[in-house]
Amino acid sequence: MNKFITIVGMCGSGKSVVSDEFVKKGYHFFRFGQITLDPIRQQNLTPDENTQKMVREKFRKKYGMGAYVILNLPHIEDLLTRGNVIGDGLYSWSEYKILKEKFPEQLVVVAVHASPEIRHKRISKRNPSIKDTSLRNHHMSYEEAKKRDHSEIENIEKGGPIAMADYLITNDSTIDDLKKQTRKIINQIEGKAYTRPSWEEYFMEMAQVVGRRGTCDRGRSGCVIVKDNKILATGYVGSPRGVEHCDDIGHQFKSTTHEDGKITNHCVRTTHAEQNAICQAAEQGISIKGATLYCKMEPCFVCAKMIINSGITRVVCEKRYHASQDSRDIFKKANVQLEVMNDEIEYYDNQ
Numbered sequence: 001m002n003k004f005i006t007i008v009g010m011c012g013s014g015k016s017v018v019s020d021e022f023v024k025k026g027y028h029f030f031r032f033g034q035i036t037l038d039p040i041r042q043q044n045l046t047p048d049e050n051t052q053k054m055v056r057e058k059f060r061k062k063y064g065m066g067a068y069v070i071l072n073l074p075h076i077e078d079l080l081t082r083g084n085v086i087g088d089g090l091y092s093w094s095e096y097k098i099l100k101e102k103f104p105e106q107l108v109v110v111a112v113h114a115s116p117e118i119r120h121k122r123i124s125k126r127n128p129s130i131k132d133t134s135l136r137n138h139h140m141s142y143e144e145a146k147k148r149d150h151s152e153i154e155n156i157e158k159g160g161p162i163a164m165a166d167y168l169i170t171n172d173s174t175i176d177d178l179k180k181q182t183r184k185i186i187n188q189i190e191g192k193a194y195t196r197p198s199w200e201e202y203f204m205e206m207a208q209v210v211g212r213r214g215t216c217d218r219g220r221s222g223c224v225i226v227k228d229n230k231i232l233a234t235g236y237v238g239s240p241r242g243v244e245h246c247d248d249i250g251h252q253f254k255s256t257t258h259e260d261g262k263i264t265n266h267c268v269r270t271t272h273a274e275q276n277a278i279c280q281a282a283e284q285g286i287s288i289k290g291a292t293l294y295c296k297m298e299p300c301f302v303c304a305k306m307i308i309n310s311g312i313t314r315v316v317c318e319k320r321y322h323a324s325q326d327s328r329d330i331f332k333k334a335n336v337q338l339e340v341m342n343d344e345i346e347y348y349d350n351q
Contacts, residue, residue, distance in 0.1 A: 002080050003189060004103050006090040008161040009112035010149055012119030014171040014178050015088055018112055021182040022086035028079045032068045032089035035059070065094035065156060073102065080106065091152070093160030108189055110182075111165030114172055120145045125345075174318050175344045176204070199229055203294045204318060204341065207273075210234045211296060215245035216270045219346075221296040223273035225281060225288050225312065232286050235277030237270050246270060274303040278310050288312055297346040298324035298338070308334040319344040 005022060007015045023029050036055045040047045059067040068091070079085045080103075090096060090109070099107050114122075120142045140148065152158040167188070169181045180201070187195060197205065203226050211222025214237040225233045239245050246252070252269035271279075274295055281288045289311030298317050299307060304327035307315060314337040321327075322345050331338045 001106060002082075003084045003108055004076065004080060004087065004099070004106045005085065005108045005110060005189070006087040006099070006161070007110050007112060008090050008158075008165060010114075010116075010119060010152070010158070010162075011145075012123040013112040013114045014122075014169075014175075015112050017175060017178050018110065018169065018182045019086050019088045021179055022084075022186060025186055027084045027086040028082060030072075030076065030079055030085050030087040032072055032087060032091075032095075035068065035071050065092045066098045068092075069095040069098045090161055091156050091158050093157035096161040096164060108167070109161055109165040110167045110169065110185060111162045112169045112171050112178075113162070114170070116146055116149060117142070118172055173208075175342045176318055177208075179342075200316065200341075203231070203292075204316070206231065206234075207294045207296065207318075210236050211273065212236075214238060214270075214273070215247045216251070216267060217247060218251065218267055219296070221273040223277040223293060223295040225277050225291050225293050227288070227291040232288055232291060233277045233281035233284070235273045235275065235280055237273050238276065239270050243269075272300065272303050274299050275306055278306055281310075292316060297321040298340065299327050300324070301326040301330070303327075304330050304336075307331075308336055313337065315339070317341065319346055321346050 005027065007018050009015050019029065036052050036059075037047055039055060040051055045051050056067075059071065063070045068089070076085065076087070090099070096109070120140070123140070123145070167185045169178065169185065171178045171181075183195070187193075203224055207222040207224045209222065210224060211220045214220030214222065216237050219237055221237050223235045224231050246267060246269050251267040253265045254268045255263055255265055257263050274293060277293070278288065291312050292314040293307060293312050294316045296318050298319075298321040299315065300321070300323070308330065313335075315331065316339045318341050320340055320343060328338060
């Protein structure tokens, strides 16, 4: 029996990333809200929030709060004859009840959760030029975003399907972690056995655990240095031995003036995870020549130079860092292999 998976969650929780993982596994993709966009495009209207709201209200006035499911049922049934289906955009409690009654054995609800603060931060960084209606709230303030959340829960009971979800994903880390959680759920849904992590996943998860020891809340990064699949050294963001930590007494900011005249502020109290790992190896007399370094994001320029001079030949990062172009350039010149697991960019507030 083919499964109908629906992804639920508040705006900015990461539903699209989860849907994409199901699509990669061969699931037919289905978007409930497509029936809103189709008539707008047919009439050559601008698909802005006001136009979409007008169409939504028209549908719900005629069919009730379950309108999107009622209108999409024929399409859903057709897709289910072809294989498993992944649906994005189930919002209301009324829609959930209709689907549960119609597909009691086939319906599986996966909820993606993230805090309001994390969701607003993600939405604020989205590219407003992307023609995706899910990005329309990128300009909202945090207070406006919270009001939007409250309105959706109160007016369409969006929290209902989330509360009744069969699986829950907490998306408070990286895109890579979100994808791994999703793949695990796909295996559970399909009744597959446990999937052993690859060496890359294993060492990156080790770096994440090490990073939890970090003492600066601006970036609890961790690092492990590996050779022949053996961990040689670890490091995390923290002050030098015997020196106070940011978590205890606050940050120590210094201003930097760049070539273009831009001034940025950085916390200089702590030593970066990569530097601490290299220092640990030196203290213990461990050669790291030819080793691989695993870390949270692309190293800064200072760390990059230390990595090169220590003999490390490969760097694997979870994600990109917004100010790492110099590091990329020097790694290329020094023949240090740089690999980034996903293209998510880590930004630091300039304060």
